Amino acid sequence: MLSTAANLINKLACEHNLSDAELLTLITSTEPDINNLLACKADKLRRKYYGDKVYIRGLIEFTNYCKNNCYYCGIRAGNSLAERYRLTQEEILACCAEGYRLGFRTFVLQGGEDAYYTDDKICAIVSAIRKQHPDCAITLSIGEKSSASYQAYFDAGANRYLLRHETADVEHYAKLHPDCMSLENRKRCLFDLKEIGYQVGSGFMVGSPYQTPQNLVSDLRFLQKLQPDMIGIGPYITHEHTPFKDMASGTLEQTLRLLSILRLLFPYALLPSTTALGTIHPNGRELGLQAGGNVVMPNLSPVSVRKKYELYANKICTGEEAAQCRGCLEARVKIAGYNIVTDRGDVRRTLDKSEGEKL
Numbered sequence: 001m002l003s004t005a006a007n008l009i010n011k012l013a014c015e016h017n018l019s020d021a022e023l024l025t026l027i028t029s030t031e032p033d034i035n036n037l038l039a040c041k042a043d044k045l046r047r048k049y050y051g052d053k054v055y056i057r058g059l060i061e062f063t064n065y066c067k068n069n070c071y072y073c074g075i076r077a078g079n080s081l082a083e084r085y086r087l088t089q090e091e092i093l094a095c096c097a098e099g100y101r102l103g104f105r106t107f108v109l110q111g112g113e114d115a116y117y118t119d120d121k122i123c124a125i126v127s128a129i130r131k132q133h134p135d136c137a138i139t140l141s142i143g144e145k146s147s148a149s150y151q152a153y154f155d156a157g158a159n160r161y162l163l164r165h166e167t168a169d170v171e172h173y174a175k176l177h178p179d180c181m182s183l184e185n186r187k188r189c190l191f192d193l194k195e196i197g198y199q200v201g202s203g204f205m206v207g208s209p210y211q212t213p214q215n216l217v218s219d220l221r222f223l224q225k226l227q228p229d230m231i232g233i234g235p236y237i238t239h240e241h242t243p244f245k246d247m248a249s250g251t252l253e254q255t256l257r258l259l260s261i262l263r264l265l266f267p268y269a270l271l272p273s274t275t276a277l278g279t280i281h282p283n284g285r286e287l288g289l290q291a292g293g294n295v296v297m298p299n300l301s302p303v304s305v306r307k308k309y310e311l312y313a314n315k316i317c318t319g320e321e322a323a324q325c326r327g328c329l330e331a332r333v334k335i336a337g338y339n340i341v342t343d344r345g346d347v348r349r350t351l352d353k354s355e356g357e358k359l
């Protein structure tokens with residue numbers, strides 16, 4: 001006789017969906033070996049769509065100035081202890097050139113919401129990268145903007161945009177953010193980005209303060225509506241210079257469970273095994289890949305600024321040069337049973353017929 005959870009996992013693996021009550025049971029179940037069983041099904045499915053490929057994205061954290069005050073985030077405007085920095089266009093281009101040399105074909109420009117970088121400046125940076133690296137994907141992750149701004153970046157050559165929704169529950173959203181921020185605007189941004197033609201990434205933190213299992217079900221339902229190309233999740237990790245300094249961090253187990261559930265709900269998705277996962281456990285990123293992840297996002301920022309982009313405590317990989325990070329990850333991914341590939345790594349919404357038949 002299969003346990004309740006095992007039955008649900010089989011159903012999820014076949015139908016790529018479950019009812020709210022079933023998802024809740026799976027998320028909260030304390031039956032042993034659930035995570036192993038989920039990871040096994042998730043890995044089988046990721047191999048069907050993506051083989052043993054792991055895509056790499058070069059992350060360039062180009063500013064840690066931010067006008068927002070998200071309660072969980074270490075670089076929030078209110079953290080006067082954060083040492084602020086900005087990279088110049090030349091420095092950003094140098095990061096891309098080094099990344100290109102190391103085999104990166106996607107660059108992710110991430111930063112706080114920093115008014116110094118006007119739309120004109122962002123467009124100039126994007127156009128310059130586009131000109132130097134016409135074969136690369138350019139991803140922006142710079143927060144909530146107007147539809148017109150998103151359109152301008154797109155026209156300048158940006159192809160992808162990452163904006164986690166953080167939580168799809170209005171009340172929970174209000175517990176994580178000040179009143180001037182709204183879930184409604186966040187969602188508006190995500191749908192605008194899709195409409196313009198970006199490949200979109202969204203996601204949420206696992207174990208963020210006040211998060212309930214029902215909130216996680218809402219997150220999954222929202223993602224089903226949005227159908228993003230990429231879904232980024234990682235454990236919430238407490239930062240001591242935030243209002244949430246006394247709150248517990250999320251766990252490895254719960255994050256891995258959600259990663260596998262996401263893989264089974266979204267067979268096609270690009271799912272990063274995040275730096276936050278690698279921060280709460282020495283093998284977190286490897287375990288994330290084995291739970292269904294297929295993307296890693298090593299840091300290409302100059303070593304001199306790495307420690308300053310501290311969204312959460314003890315972030316890993318802040319001391320290594322890009323080339324070292326690249327080498328280290330290559331080895332780790334291999335040991336986990338996968339292979340880094342250096343193409344752009346676009347989403348695979350459908351399987352070729354021959355690939356479907358092979359299985």
Ligand code: 5AD
Nearest residue numbers: 072073164205235236237276311312
């Ligand atoms: N712990 C984990 N993740 C965090 N992020 C921000 N602060 C933290 C934290 N304390 C995540 C958010 C954001 C992404 C860039 O980093 O989900 O969207």
Ligand code: FES
Nearest residue numbers: 066070073076112
């Ligand atoms: Fe803006 Fe964290 S509050 S990046």
